Amino acid sequence: MAFAASLAKLQSEASCPICLDYLRDPVTIACGHNFCPSCIHQCWEGLRGTFPCPVCLHHCPDRSLERNTQLCYMTEIVQQIPTSGSQRKLQEDIPLCGKHHEVLILFCEKDLELLCAQCKGSLDPQDQPLIPIEEAAASQRGMLKRYMAALTSHFENVEKAYNSQVANTCKVNEKMGKWREEFDYECKELNSFLEIEFDEIDNHMLREENDVAEKLIENGKQISYHMFRLNILLSEIEEKCLQTDLGLLTGIERIHNSYGNLETPAVFSCELPKEIFTLPPHYLGLHKMIRIFQVDLTLDPETAHVSLIISRDRKNVTYCTADGLPNPQALTSYAAVLSSEGFDGGRHFWVVNIGGTGLYYLGVCKASFPRNTFISPSASNGCWQHQLWNHTGQRKIGVFLDYELGEVSFYNLNNWTYMFRIADTFTEKINPYFSIASSSESLTISISRVYDDNLYEILYVLISSRVI
Structure with a gap:
């Protein structure tokens, strides 16, 4: 392999850079x-004053040419060396100028194209910066290496972005899975409520039906007995009317008393109250309220009491007895913390999950x-x-702020019911407030969104159409 490379190099040195054939009676400029x-004379044909070298563009002061006898003998020797098929193929594949069919020996840096000696003669050197192929290749190779470095760095950045996107996709899938579980739990809770509501309404209707039936039967008996008395009295009166005057007047007082004491029993009204099925109070309103006004909060560690531990994502707070230095920015000496987000207008809804x-x-x-x-925290x-007090399981509390109305409402999101309302006047920026009593060491508060907007929309439509 090394011998073949050396032989190819020797044959290249014994070749004319213009015609690429073996040198014939070689001359040196x-x-x-x-x-x-013949090649150099043809290349310089028509030129005056200076004559550039076709290889290095060095300007020769005149057309003086010196015959190189030693190189001539060496060329004759090289021509006698057998040429392998691969070497002949390499020589045949050397590209030539498409216009002049001569060897391409120059490179134009402006147009980025290869030129032969005749192409160079037809161009203005000032407008077309021409350099030898070797120099151009070295320059372009360095530029390509810089491209490679830049592209490698760009590829690494794109790869990081892609990996980040894949990680985000996994997080989204995980979050969607969690939302689906919560949505499924919510549907099951609603179905359970519907079953309980159905049983209660059905039992109530059955009791109403039995009670009304008993009253109707009793009232029917009273009316039937009254009809019986009326028939008897009517028969007696008809019989009296047929008697003689003396017989009619005898005992007439009893008939008058019977007629005067008649009491018609009242007819029982069986108007049944119509049972209207209703979802839990505020159920639809709460879903719509959350869907429109829910906000994503984070806890502000700068306002946290020293006994409170804030999670890294600033979504959870837990009480823990601590002997550390107090935080000078803490809200109060009570174990409390504010959210980083504050509001000076509008309506906002946030969800608080309670554990322990x-x-x-x-x-x-x-x-x-x-x-x-x-200072004890108070409205004043x-x-x-x-x-609030939590004693069993997980609890979910919704807090709704209507700044202009001056109201803070609390909702139990486990059964979607209204709990409590604070009414006052707000005149400056306010922040959501969270506090844990010192006796509640096992309590954890976390803030989160319930579902995303699309899931709320689906749930709201399903509930509105009574599909679930």
Whole structure:
């Protein structure tokens, strides 16, 4: 392999750079490059003053050519060396100028194309920067390497973005799976409620039916007995009318008393109250409210009491007895924390998930509430809170703020019922407020969205159409 490469190099040195054939009676110009006399004369034909070398573009001051006898003998020797098929194929594949059918020896940096010696003669060197192929290849090779470095860096960035996108897709799928589970749980809860509601209404209707039936039977008996008495009295009166005057007047007082004491029994009215099935109070309204006004909150660690542990994603807070230094920015000396988001207008709904057992407080607090003081949070000093107690299982509380109306409403999202309302006047920015009593060491509060907007829309349509 090394011998073949050396032989090819030797044959290349013994070849004319213009015609690419073996040098015929080689001559050397001022720059040291060798050519066939006929090739270099043809290349310089029509030129005056300076004569550029077809290889290096070195300007020769005149047409002086020196015959290279030694190179001539060497060329004759090289011609006698047998040429392999692969070498002949390589020589045959050397590209030529499509216009002049000469060897391409120059490269135009402006148009990025290969040129032969005759092409060079027809161009203005000032407008067309021409350089030898070797120099051009080295320059372009360096540029391509820079491209490779830039493309490699760009590929790595794109790959990172793609991996991030794949990770996001996994997170989305995981979150959608969780939402589907919650949606399924919600549907099951609703179905359970419907079954209980059906049983209650059905039992109530059965009791009403039995009660009305008993009253109708009793009333029927009373009317039937009254009819019987009327028939008897009517017969007696008809019989009296047929008697003589003395017989008619005898005992007439009893007939008058019987007629005067007649009491017609009242007819029982069987108007049944129509049972109207209704979903739990605020059920449809709550779903619509959440779908339109729900916000995504995060806890502000700067306002957290030293005894509160905030999760890394700032979505969960847990009470933990701590002996650390107090936070000078903490809301109060009570175990409380605010959300990072505040509101100075509009309507907003957020969801609070409660785990464990214990006492906790939810509400809103004005942003200017005194920090790290012993002031007890109350409406009079700008902290509106509602006390709640969790003792069994997971609990989900919805908090709805209507800033302009001055109301904070609380809803139990486990059974979709209204719980409590705080009414006041808000005059400055307020933040959602969360607090855990010191006796509630096992309690955890987390804030989240319930479902995404599309799932809410589907659930709302299903409930509205009574499909579930």
